[in-house]
Amino acid sequence: MRGETRLVRLLLGGLLCATVAAGCANSGQAHKTKRPNPYLTPDxxxxxxxxxxxxxxxxxxxxxxxxxxxxxxxxxxxxxxxxxxxxxxxxxxxxxxxxxxxxxxxxxxxxxxxxxxxxxxxxxxxxxxxxxxxxxxxxxxxxxxxxxxxxxxxxxxxxxxx
Ligand code: HEC
The missing domain is CATH 1.20.120.10 (Cytochrome c/b562)
Incomplete structure (x- = not known):
């Protein structure tokens, strides 16, 4: 039973990671032109x-x-x-x-x-x-x-x- 719970958690965790990764990939695309802000990073x-x-x-x-x-x-x-x-x-x-x-x-x-x-x-x-x-x-x-x-x-x- 314990093993199953862990498996479910692992699967859910994996799914969450994949979703987040996909989200980041998408937002990365939306901000394709984004580069470092010159006031926060070396100018x-x-x-x-x-x-x-x-x-x-x-x-x-x-x-x-x-x-x-x-x-x-x-x-x-x-x-x-x-x-x-x-x-x-x-x-x-x-x-x-x-x-x-x-x-x-x-x-x-x-x-x-x-x-x-x-x-x-x-x-x-x-x-x-x-x-x-x-x-x-x-x-x-x-x-x-x-x-x-x-x-x-x-x-x-x-x-x-x-
Ligand atoms: C071909 C280059 C170029 C384009 C296109 C351009 N800018 Fe600029 N802009 C500059 C430069 C260079 C500065 C000075 C930045 C500095 O010295 O920190 C500046 C400064 C500014 C500032 C600050 C002014 C101040 O009081 O110091 C504003 C506001 C601004 N631009 C708005 C715009 C807007 C809105 C557009 C588009 C409609 C635009 N700029 C398009 C080059 C450009």
Missing amino acids: TRHSIPLSSSAGKEHRAVMLQHLETIQVIVNALVEEDYELAQGLTELHLGFFQHRQAMAHQEPEKFPSAYHDLAMAHHEAAEELARIIPTKDLKQILPSLNNVLKACVACHLEYKVRDN
């Missing part, structure tokens, strides 16, 4: 040596990016798809890139940084194309791709402390 980000004023300009654009994302999500919540599309195009698309670069020091950014910036603007343009479908099942993955592009760059680069 391996590349530093961009901007002047103090260009650095400020860069940060101002970044803060605006975050605000824009919030306003876009707000417009989606309110089902104002036209506004959401306009904001995405104007503030996160290629137009915004040209504006931002005109006030910064583009030659100081490595080409891999420009690639990440382009990928981000491309993701935004794609989102702007998808928004008129008014289909959240298509819009959300597209918005997620924009956010992934933000995160991808943040994991690779920092602006040198001025």
Whole structure:
């Protein structure tokens, strides 16, 4: 009898482990892009040596990016798809890139940084194309791709402390 109980326990334990392992494997897949947080582990980000004023300009654009994302999500919540599309195009698309670069020091950014910036603007343009479908099942993955592009760059680069 005792032996049986142990066997059952072993089996249940094994099942639990398998379930947990499967769960972890799944969440691992969901966070495929996740890398160590630079503030909790050694900071391996590349530093961009901007002047103090260009650095400020860069940060101002970044803060605006975050605000824009919030306003876009707000417009989606309110089902104002036209506004959401306009904001995405104007503030996160290629137009915004040209504006931002005109006030910064583009030659100081490595080409891999420009690639990440382009990928981000491309993701935004794609989102702007998808928004008129008014289909959240298509819009959300597209918005997620924009956010992934933000995160991808943040994991690779920092602006040198001025
Ligand atoms: C191509 C690179 C790149 C992309 C794309 C990018 N960022 Fe950034 N962002 C940076 C860098 C570099 C910093 C400075 C980080 C540092 O020095 O610690 C920064 C800083 C920030 C900050 C902090 C600003 C401050 O006051 O210091 C915010 C907020 C931010 N980004 C939001 C966003 C959002 C939202 C997106 C996407 C819509 C985005 N960023 C896309 C490179 C990028």
